[in-house]
Amino acid sequence: MIITVLRSISSKKISGVDLALVFVRFHDSNFASRYNRNRIYLCEDLGMRLEFFLDLSFNSIKEILD
Numbered sequence: 524m525i526i527t528v529l530r531s532i533s534s535k536k537i538s539g540v541d542l543a544l545v546f547v548r549f550h551d552s553n554f555a556s557r558y559n560r561n562r563i564y565l566c567e568d569l570g571m572r573l574e575f576f577l578d579l580s581f582n583s584i585k586e587i588l589d
Contacts, residue, residue: 524545531554537589542577542581549577
């Protein structure tokens with residue numbers, strides 16, 4: 524989903540994306556509707572808050588792409 528957010532912005536650069544935008548897009552059910560958000564919420568079953576999981580994922584992808 525983070526890559527889809529990246530592709531949706533005009534610059535197509537990770538520097539143009541922040542975690543707040545990822546959260547907004549995550550909660551917009553019309554955005555990237557093919558993604559099963561319930562599967563992403565499974566991180567909470569592992570004791571990880573959604574915010575932490577998305578932050579960890581975002582920063583990992585950002586590190587790879589930078």
